[in-house]
Amino acid sequence: MIANYGYKDGSGEYYISIDTDKCTSCTAGRACLTACPKGMFEIITDDYDDEVAAVKQAFRRSLAFDCTDCKPAGGYTSLPCSAACTPGAIKHSW
Amino acid sequence: MITAGIDMGSRTVKVVFLEELKVDGAPQLRWGVKGKHIMFPEDLDPDQAADKAFEDALKGAGIARDQITRVVSTGSGRKQVKFANADVTEVGAGARGAVFMCPTAKTVVDVGAEEGRGVKANAEGKVVDFAGNEKCAAGAGAFAESMSRALQLSLKEFGEASLRSDKTIPMNAQCTVFAESEVVSLIHSATPKEDIAKAVLDAVASRVCAMVRRVGIEDEVVLIGGMVHNPGFVQSLKVALGVDKVHLPDMPEYISALGAALIAADGEAA
Amino acid sequence: MTAGEKKEYWRWQETCWIDESKNWRDAKIITAGIDVGSVSSQAVICVDGELYGYNSMRTGNNSPDSARNAINGVLEKSGMKLEDVTYVIGTGYGRVNVPFAHKAITEIACHARGANYMGGNTVRTILDMGGQDCKAIHCDEKGKVTNFLMNDKCAAGTGRGMEVIADLMQIPIAELGPRSFDVDEEPEAVSSTCVVFAKSEALGLLKAGYSKNKVIAAYCQAMAERVVSLIERIGVENDFFITGGIAKNPGVVKRIEKLLGTKAVETKLDSQIAGALGAALFGYTLMQKQGASAKAA
Numbered sequence: 001m002i003a004n005y006g007y008k009d010g011s012g013e014y015y016i017s018i019d020t021d022k023c024t025s026c027t028a029g030r031a032c033l034t035a036c037p038k039g040m041f042e043i044i045t046d047d048y049d050d051e052v053a054a055v056k057q058a059f060r061r062s063l064a065f066d067c068t069d070c071k072p073a074g075g076y077t078s079l080p081c082s083a084a085c086t087p088g089a090i091k092h093s094w
Numbered sequence: 095m096i097t098a099g100i101d102m103g104s105r106t107v108k109v110v111f112l113e114e115l116k117v118d119g120a121p122q123l124r125w126g127v128k129g130k131h132i133m134f135p136e137d138l139d140p141d142q143a144a145d146k147a148f149e150d151a152l153k154g155a156g157i158a159r160d161q162i163t164r165v166v167s168t169g170s171g172r173k174q175v176k177f178a179n180a181d182v183t184e185v186g187a188g189a190r191g192a193v194f195m196c197p198t199a200k201t202v203v204d205v206g207a208e209e210g211r212g213v214k215a216n217a218e219g220k221v222v223d224f225a226g227n228e229k230c231a232a233g234a235g236a237f238a239e240s241m242s243r244a245l246q247l248s249l250k251e252f253g254e255a256s257l258r259s260d261k262t263i264p265m266n267a268q269c270t271v272f273a274e275s276e277v278v279s280l281i282h283s284a285t286p287k288e289d290i291a292k293a294v295l296d297a298v299a300s301r302v303c304a305m306v307r308r309v310g311i312e313d314e315v316v317l318i319g320g321m322v323h324n325p326g327f328v329q330s331l332k333v334a335l336g337v338d339k340v341h342l343p344d345m346p347e348y349i350s351a352l353g354a355a356l357i358a359a360d361g362e363a364a
Numbered sequence: 365m366t367a368g369e370k371k372e373y374w375r376w377q378e379t380c381w382i383d384e385s386k387n388w389r390d391a392k393i394i395t396a397g398i399d400v401g402s403v404s405s406q407a408v409i410c411v412d413g414e415l416y417g418y419n420s421m422r423t424g425n426n427s428p429d430s431a432r433n434a435i436n437g438v439l440e441k442s443g444m445k446l447e448d449v450t451y452v453i454g455t456g457y458g459r460v461n462v463p464f465a466h467k468a469i470t471e472i473a474c475h476a477r478g479a480n481y482m483g484g485n486t487v488r489t490i491l492d493m494g495g496q497d498c499k500a501i502h503c504d505e506k507g508k509v510t511n512f513l514m515n516d517k518c519a520a521g522t523g524r525g526m527e528v529i530a531d532l533m534q535i536p537i538a539e540l541g542p543r544s545f546d547v548d549e550e551p552e553a554v555s556s557t558c559v560v561f562a563k564s565e566a567l568g569l570l571k572a573g574y575s576k577n578k579v580i581a582a583y584c585q586a587m588a589e590r591v592v593s594l595i596e597r598i599g600v601e602n603d604f605f606i607t608g609g610i611a612k613n614p615g616v617v618k619r620i621e622k623l624l625g626t627k628a629v630e631t632k633l634d635s636q637i638a639g640a641l642g643a644a645l646f647g648y649t650l651m652q653k654q655g656a657s658a659k660a661a
Contacts, residue, residue: 011226061517068308230518
């Protein structure tokens with residue numbers, strides 16, 4: 001399952017996608033939990049009883065603002081969360 | 095040499111004339127001759143509105159049209175000012191005007207009714223980087239306007255009320271429409287108006303602050319746009335940015351028009 | 365919703381229905397799903413995995429009462445008691461506050477399951493337009509979610525956004541759809557996505573001489589474009605099914621179908637019950653599994 005956390009508003013589209021099939025058998029030791037400087041990820045048991053990472057509820061409506069520190073206006077080359085997730089389950093839409 | 099800047103917004107047209115004076119051989123700029131025109135429904139044609147505003151401002155300043163060497167337009171309707179020689183974005187004009195007014199500042203925070211943004215400028219007032227949250231009322235003055243209506247306070251009272259509160263209540267809703275219901279339930283649970291006002295202004299400030307942090311805070315900070323008039327917001331912004339002082343230029347609503355006039359003078363000099 | 369408001373243009377029809385042709389007393393397994401949303405609450409009762417009855421009403425001041433009121437409607441109409449229901453699953457925004465529920469499941473999974481029942485197992489894409497959120501879901505032939513997104517940050521494309529325009533135009537919400545087709549020519553969509561800006565844009569159009577119907581059409585088109593742009597993030601695979609309150613607004617649905625170039629699967633059932641129905645069906649599957657494992661043991 002691809003779980004897209006985030007939103008689209010007038011200013012743009014802000015989603016963090018987690019591919020739960022790649023996530024449930026994590027080979028990165030759940031590195032996303034500590035990689036995000038804001039601690040935006042958590043491990044949940046989803047509706048199909050898989051243990052997977054998810055973006056915490058508190059951040060799902062404000063990603064455009066919460067991710068700004070990792071996304072300076074001048075551009076960036078890599079993001080801590082997707083770099084830490086070696087199975088490649090975490091992607092940003094913007 | 096006299097140049098003009100026209101800021102063509104969605105509701106108002108603002109005109110600034112800028113004159114270069116020779117004082118002891120060194121060129122100096124004088125500005126302040128300005129005109130503001132509120133658009134009415136009958137001015138549906140923006141080109142007409144711009145023309146009318148420009149004529150009125152010329153008359154008010156006692157300047158003839160042919161004395162103006164160059165006109166630069168800015169604002170959301172900048173392309174509709176047919177008699178302008180060139181146009182410049184609001185970001186560029188705002189930064190140029192703000193740094194001219196506050197030369198010690200390089201970080202320009204622009205919060206108007208419809209958008210909030212952070213701009214990093216160089217010493218000449220040229221834009222180095224900017225980050226904004228356009229087209230969503232949540233990070234802009236419209237959010238505060240809407241909540242002040244829900245509280246039945248004028249925007250001025252709203253800002254002043256916020257200063258009387260030392261509480262920090264987080265707003266859960268990000269959207270202006272949803273936040274209105276949240277404010278209504280805060281009112282129902284007998285939360286004091288000043289605490290709600292502060293919660294709202296803190297929320298706008300934190301969103302604007304996130305944009306400013308994307309460009310980085312360099313040297314001093316100057317705030318432009320309609321929210322300059324809101325002391326509660328200025329206070330919340332200072333706390334959010336972690337700075338002691340935020341410069342507030344005189345005549346904040348004319349900063350973009352001034353910036354356009356300055357850019358017109360630059361173009362003339364070049 | 366201030367006290368001084370004379371007419372509530374946003375108010376929609378509440379419904380309670382049971383299938384008189386079925387006798388619940390003969391059933392082996394009775395399950396219920398309770399969907400407590402931010403705006404509406406639904407209770408669905410299934411007998412042996414088949415829809416038996418439902419109740420759909422506006423969410424009250426708190427989730428537990430809304431859940432109780434919702435299920436009481438169906439119970440009273442059928443003469444059932446809460447004790448007759450074997451298993452209850454809560455879903456929706458207030459799912460953890462359903463006092464008599466045995467389990468909570470997210471509305472994403474429940475909507476997919478419910479749509480799979482209502483629109484058939486060929487449904488692959490579900491669009492749920494709720495009161496305060498909008499979801500786009502892909503599912504497989506069993507109604508299991510394969511891809512989803514949910515937007516509850518922004519009022520654009522939600523029922524709340526539609527209520528704002530109903531209030532602004534002072535026209536009952538159920539009339540908006542039909543009125544949006546009663547125009548001399550189809551206008552361009554309102555350009556602002558943000559409901560706040562769209563509202564001032566709509567006022568501007570009225571001032572510029574647009575009829576109310578034409579403004580509503582421009583707004584319905586904007587809403588359709590908005591939700592289509594949401595679905596496009598995950599893509600559309602047929603069959604396509606729409607759930608939630610806005611599914612009842614042809615002004616938006618027809619325009620979505622036109623933009624996507626595909627027809628939504630029609631259903632005689634109330635589009636708002638999909639979440640609660642899915643929850644009740646999840647309960648049935650769970651009970652079947654438990655029964656099977658009890659027999660095996």
